[in-house]
Amino acid sequence: MAAVTLLTAGALVFGASACGGRATTHHKPGTSHEQAGGSVGRLLAADDGSGSRLRQVDAEGAPAVTVAVRPDSEDGWNVHLSVRNFRFTPDSVGGAALLGRGHARLFLDGHPLARVYGSWYHLPASLVRGAGGGTRLTARLYADDHTAWAVNSAPVQATTSLSPATPSGAATAPEEGGSATPRPDTTLEIAVSHGKVSPDPGRTEIKKGRTVELRVRSDRADTLHVHGYDKEARLPAGKTVTLTFTADRSGLFEVETHESDLLLTQLVVR
Numbered sequence: 001m002a003a004v005t006l007l008t009a010g011a012l013v014f015g016a017s018a019c020g021g022r023a024t025t026h027h028k029p030g031t032s033h034e035q036a037g038g039s040v041g042r043l044l045a046a047d048d049g050s051g052s053r054l055r056q057v058d059a060e061g062a063p064a065v066t067v068a069v070r071p072d073s074e075d076g077w078n079v080h081l082s083v084r085n086f087r088f089t090p091d092s093v094g095g096a097a098l099l100g101r102g103h104a105r106l107f108l109d110g111h112p113l114a115r116v117y118g119s120w121y122h123l124p125a126s127l128v129r130g131a132g133g134g135t136r137l138t139a140r141l142y143a144d145d146h147t148a149w150a151v152n153s154a155p156v157q158a159t160t161s162l163s164p165a166t167p168s169g170a171a172t173a174p175e176e177g178g179s180a181t182p183r184p185d186t187t188l189e190i191a192v193s194h195g196k197v198s199p200d201p202g203r204t205e206i207k208k209g210r211t212v213e214l215r216v217r218s219d220r221a222d223t224l225h226v227h228g229y230d231k232e233a234r235l236p237a238g239k240t241v242t243l244t245f246t247a248d249r250s251g252l253f254e255v256e257t258h259e260s261d262l263l264l265t266q267l268v269v270r
Contacts, residue, residue, distance in 0.1 A: 040097050040099045040143075041055045041057040041097075041099070042055070042057075043055055044056055044150065046153065048200075049199070050112055052142065052146055052147055052148045053147045053148070054147065054155065055147040055149055056150045056151065056152075056153060057099065057151065058151075061100075062085060063083065063084070063085050063100055063102075064083065064086070064156060064203070065081055065082065065083050065086070065104065065139055065156060065157065066082045066158045066186070066204065066205045066207075067079065067080070067081055067137065067139040067158045068185070068186075069123070069160055069163070070163075071163060072122065076122060076124040076125040076127070076128070077123045077162060077163075078120065079106065079116075079120070079122070079123050080120055081104055081121070082119070084205060085100050086100050086101070086102070087100065088102070088103055088104075088117050089102060090103065090118075092144045093144055094145070095145065096144060097144060098143070101143070101144060102141060102149070104116040104117075104142065106121070106123070106139055107137070107140065108128060108136065108138075108162075109134035110136075110138075111132065113131055113137075114127065128162070134162070135161050135162050135189070136160075136161060136199075137160055138157055138158070138159040138199060139157060139159075140156065141157065151203060154200060154201050154266075155200065155202050156203065157199075157202045157203075158202075158204045159189065159199065159202075160188075161187040161189055163183065184212060184213035185207075185212070186210060187214075188204060188265060189216075190214070190215070190216045190217075190255075190264050190265060192216070192218040192219065192220075192222070192260070192262060193218075193219045194219065195260065197263070201264060201266065202265060203252075203265070203266045203267075204265060204266070204267055204268065205268045205270065206247045207247075207270065208247060208248065208269050209248060210246070210247055211246055211247075212246075214226070214242070214243045215240055215241070216233075216243070216264065217241070218237065218238075219237060219238060220260070221234075221259075222257045222258065222259045223258040223259060224255070224257060224258075224264075225255070225256055225258055226245065226253060226255050226267075227253050227254045227256070228253040229249065229253065231243060249269060250269050251268075252268055253266065253267045253269065254266055254267075
């Protein structure tokens with residue numbers, strides 16, 4: 001009888017733990033069951049182009065990223081990611097999606113390059129050569145469950161160009177007869193082919209007052225237009241056109257083509 005009583009009491013204790021009482025969780029203390037279940041935002045059927053599903057959240061308070069690179073004095077480049085409403089959580093990779101947490105991935109001309117768990121990353125020249133070379137470096141933000149954070153069905157990402165790497169021990173010098181031309185703070189390279197935009201239109205955060213360079217190539221004649229800044233440039237078929245301007249106005253600005261009416265990217269100036 002005593003043994004039966006103990007077993008019954010034990011069953012009640014475990015039952016209370018499983019249904020009510022103080023439930024045992026397998027997620028971080030202080031997080032909700034919704035977060036632990038990976039149901040933050042809305043999981044879309046579309047992916048980011050590399051196989052990861054898009055996890056869409058509201059634009060207000062959404063994660064954001066900007067990327068800058070500079071040649072390293074010994075090898076390759078130093079990549080700096082500036083994030084907003086986001087923090088890197090390398091200890092939670094593989095876990096549930098928690099809003100504003102996760103990691104970044106780097107892509108070179110659309111090809112996966114590296115996974116990043118902090119604001120700084122050294123990109124070796126050998127890694128770039130091994131990936132087949134390229135100049136368009138994209139940083140994209142992901143949740144811990146490897147879904148890609150998205151706003152308005154577009155991945156949260158930023159793109160810039162890799163300048164030529166400085167050989168080991170070499171120093172850069174201005175061109176003969178004058179000083180070096182200042183490099184733009186943000187460079188976006190965009191291609192339009194058969195009515196499709198590459199990379200997929202996303203949002204790039206830019207600090208107010210910084211210089212933006214748009215490098216656009218279209219397979220058909222068109223017109224490039226930056227809304228809000230009234231900047232335009234003709235796009236001859238098959239040629240890369242560069243449009244440079246200072247982002248001196250705050251807000252959300254769309255970059256599009258006039259004739260084909262394609263959204264190329266969105267600029268968030270703060």
